[in-house]
Amino acid sequence: MPRVTLVESVNLALARALADDPDVVVVGEDVGVNGGVFRATVGLQERFGKLRVQDTPLAEGLIGGMSLGMAAQGLKVVAEIQFMGFLYPALDQIANHMARLRHRTRGRLTCPVVIRMPHGGGIHAPEHHSESLEVLLCHHAGLRVVCPSTPAAAYGLLLAAIRDPDPVLFLEPTRLYRLAKQDLLDDGIALALDKAQVLRQGDDITVVSWGAMLHETKQAAERLAQEKISCEVIDLTSLSPIDHDTILESVAHTGRLVIVHEAARNAGLGAEIAATVAERGLYDLLAPIQRVTGYDTVMPYFAMERAYIPGVARIVDAVRTTMKA
Amino acid sequence: MKRFNLPDLGEGLQEAEIVRWHVAVGDRVEVDQPMVAMETAKAVVEVPAPFAGIVTTLHGKAGDTIATGAPLVDFQADGTGDTVDAGVAQGGVVGHMPETDEVIATGAAAAGARAAARRQRVLPAVRDVALKLGVDIESLRGNGPGGTITLDDVLAAKTAPSYAMSAPLAINTPSVMRPAIGLTETGELEVLRSLRRAMAQSMTLSRDSVMECTVFDDADIEGWLPGGDYTGRLLRAISSGCRAEPGLNAWFDGANQGRRLFQPIHVGIAVDTPDGLLVPVIRDVANRDAAQLRAEVNRLKSGARDRSLPPADLKDFTIMLSNFGVMAGRYATPVVVPPAVAILGSGRIARDVVATERGIEAHRRIPLSLTFDHRCVTGGEAVRFLAAVIADLQLPA
Numbered sequence: 001m002p003r004v005t006l007v008e009s010v011n012l013a014l015a016r017a018l019a020d021d022p023d024v025v026v027v028g029e030d031v032g033v034n035g036g037v038f039r040a041t042v043g044l045q046e047r048f049g050k051l052r053v054q055d056t057p058l059a060e061g062l063i064g065g066m067s068l069g070m071a072a073q074g075l076k077v078v079a080e081i082q083f084m085g086f087l088y089p090a091l092d093q094i095a096n097h098m099a100r101l102r103h104r105t106r107g108r109l110t111c112p113v114v115i116r117m118p119h120g121g122g123i124h125a126p127e128h129h130s131e132s133l134e135v136l137l138c139h140h141a142g143l144r145v146v147c148p149s150t151p152a153a154a155y156g157l158l159l160a161a162i163r164d165p166d167p168v169l170f171l172e173p174t175r176l177y178r179l180a181k182q183d184l185l186d187d188g189i190a191l192a193l194d195k196a197q198v199l200r201q202g203d204d205i206t207v208v209s210w211g212a213m214l215h216e217t218k219q220a221a222e223r224l225a226q227e228k229i230s231c232e233v234i235d236l237t238s239l240s241p242i243d244h245d246t247i248l249e250s251v252a253h254t255g256r257l258v259i260v261h262e263a264a265r266n267a268g269l270g271a272e273i274a275a276t277v278a279e280r281g282l283y284d285l286l287a288p289i290q291r292v293t294g295y296d297t298v299m300p301y302f303a304m305e306r307a308y309i310p311g312v313a314r315i316v317d318a319v320r321t322t323m324k325a
Numbered sequence: 326m327k328r329f330n331l332p333d334l335g336e337g338l339q340e341a342e343i344v345r346w347h348v349a350v351g352d353r354v355e356v357d358q359p360m361v362a363m364e365t366a367k368a369v370v371e372v373p374a375p376f377a378g379i380v381t382t383l384h385g386k387a388g389d390t391i392a393t394g395a396p397l398v399d400f401q402a403d404g405t406g407d408t409v410d411a412g413v414a415q416g417g418v419v420g421h422m423p424e425t426d427e428v429i430a431t432g433a434a435a436a437g438a439r440a441a442a443r444r445q446r447v448l449p450a451v452r453d454v455a456l457k458l459g460v461d462i463e464s465l466r467g468n469g470p471g472g473t474i475t476l477d478d479v480l481a482a483k484t485a486p487s488y489a490m491s492a493p494l495a496i497n498t499p500s501v502m503r504p505a506i507g508l509t510e511t512g513e514l515e516v517l518r519s520l521r522r523a524m525a526q527s528m529t530l531s532r533d534s535v536m537e538c539t540v541f542d543d544a545d546i547e548g549w550l551p552g553g554d555y556t557g558r559l560l561r562a563i564s565s566g567c568r569a570e571p572g573l574n575a576w577f578d579g580a581n582q583g584r585r586l587f588q589p590i591h592v593g594i595a596v597d598t599p600d601g602l603l604v605p606v607i608r609d610v611a612n613r614d615a616a617q618l619r620a621e622v623n624r625l626k627s628g629a630r631d632r633s634l635p636p637a638d639l640k641d642f643t644i645m646l647s648n649f650g651v652m653a654g655r656y657a658t659p660v661v662v663p664p665a666v667a668i669l670g671s672g673r674i675a676r677d678v679v680a681t682e683r684g685i686e687a688h689r690r691i692p693l694s695l696t697f698d699h700r701c702v703t704g705g706e707a708v709r710f711l712a713a714v715i716a717d718l719q720l721p722a
């Protein structure tokens with residue numbers, strides 16, 4: 001069983017999908033000759049040819065539009081947006097057309113597009129390379145938004161996303177691309193797209209996070225365990241739709257909830273989770289819900305990004321505060 | 326030695342020019358510390374140190390062009406290993422992705438079937454009230470929708486035991502609340518009698534009807550001549566206060582929205598006894614001299630202690646004095662007992678540091694706390710009364 005990083009597991013899943021299904025096409029800037037700026041598509045063009053793995057111009061609007069057209073004509077497109085901050089020109093195609101194709105044609109056409117992109121900061125990159133813009137996507141009906149946090153999840157979810165008939169936005173936590181390895185069987189088995197994962201069972205408090213922030217969240221849970229605070233850690237995984245049932249079940253058990261995300265606080269996804277727990281689980285709460293998030297300011301450059309991204313100490317602090325309430 | 330190769334500073338850029346070094350050979354650098362400013366076709370980019378260590382070689386000087394992937398800096402790095410570059414192995418990437426030896430165990434924690442904790446259904450705000458009142462939520466039975474515990478449930482649980490202390494007041498206590506709090510842990514029920522019951526009732530009456538407001542101040546008695554009678558001086562000061570503001574020597578009739586001002590000043594004095602609080606009354610304080618006041622105070626106090634005072638001595642005061650400071654306490658919020666409208670509290674006398682025209686001095690001062698019924702007495706009347714009390718107390722004799 002190969003031991004792979006998250007970015008390698010993405011490569012494995014892409015290769016598997018290209019090999020299994022002749023309709024699968026990979027497109028994006030530098031995905032072909034270069035092999036991807038993060039090496040996610042390395043070796044794919046050599047193996048599957050220039051028609052199946054296509055370099056595009058540096059034009060995200062074009063990537064969105066051509067993916068949409070190819071999908072409408074029956075291909076299964078996996079497009080790469082090089083960094084999430086470059087997504088904006090493609091949003092028109094994604095929100096106004098991909099998300100609506102099934103609705104607009106009363107189900108006659110679907111839009112089997114996966115758009116992969118790195119998500120979040122922590123790699124000392126310049127401006128526009130470290131954004132966490134998931135809420136831009138989650139707000140649109142007709143889009144699935146997925147964010148894996150482990151190599152195995154990335155592999156299984158990317159396969160599921162490619163096989164799904166509707167558009168899936170696939171957010172890859174940049175900071176985790178090479179941070180850790182996992183034994184992974186390249187067996188072509190997909191995972192459920194809309195399920196949250198309980199990464200760690202606990203009794204005292206539920207901590208929900210996703211993507212790279214789970215790295216700090218798990219460390220915080222370890223530290224809190226030494227203080228006899230037992231955290232249940234949930235990897236949200238599917239950012240839209242949200243698996244509220246898994247969160248509510250956990251909160252019914254623990255009575256407390258902290259939400260951790262790297263994106264800015266204002267109108268962040270944490271607010272949606274908190275609101276739903278308030279609507280459906282208020283009677284289970286023993287303490288006010290806390291959010292640990294990025295700040296409502298521009299994502300800073302590398303020298304300050306560690307101050308922006310919630311650290312273990314901020315998470316531990318929020319949990320302690322919640323436990324005292 | 327560790328060698329750091331120039332990473333791709335844009336997407337797919339082949340080279341970059343050194344603008345300025347921020348470090349020199351021999352310098353110690355920390356992770357993320359900017360080492361060099363490099364200019365690419367796109368922008369000037371600060372290149373941070375990928376790890377901590379001592380700089381041993383700089384591959385180039387300002388103005389030199391370095392190819393992407395070519396050596397940039399050599400380090401004597403902390404720790405071991407000889408990672409050669411961040412640029413090539415990670416791909417043509419902007420920035421630097423952290424790597425560790427961590428291996429993630431496969432398989433998420435089994436989210437096995439687990440019963441939700443059996444907790445009461447209760448709003449956080451209600452739970453908070455219960456916490457403050459010391460009511461154990463888990464022992465209650467909710468009367469709200471779906472068994473939800475309501476604010477009323479919590480308040481009923483809180484009041485149930487204290488009402489139950491006095492049989493006549495236990496009417497209307499919901500029977501469901503009886504077992505709410507473990508009375509067995511608090512000893513046998515002691516039914517309140519006489520003085521204590523009277524206190525409970527008059528305090529409840531006060532709480533339910535009087536709009537109390539308390540002001541605090543001090544009387545400087547450093548200038549007192551020797552032999553001053555403390556209680557006597559307080560009584561005389563109250564007379565002065567009532568002369569200045571007759572509105573505090575009064576009864577208020579809330580039901581008829583009227584007040585009665587009194588000519589004579591009958592001061593009720595709070596006396597602490599083993600059986601509870603007793604309030605004997607010194608009549609017509611304004612028309613008695615110091616010796617008469619002292620004699621009357623002594624008679625009433627000893628009569629109060631052996632409970633020999635006739636009922637006539639225990640009613641119809643027009644204003645009250647609580648000299649609690651003989652035991653402890655500087656200030657308090659004494660409680661007005663209706664129909665009277667004011668009570669003066671005098672706290673423990675102490676030497677206070679005061680600023681005088683001569684400098685910093687230590688003076689003996691009486692802390693004063695005046696509570697008045699704001700339904701009937703204005704703030705202005707109250708503080709004018711208090712000012713007159715203080716002025717009288719501050720006379721040498």
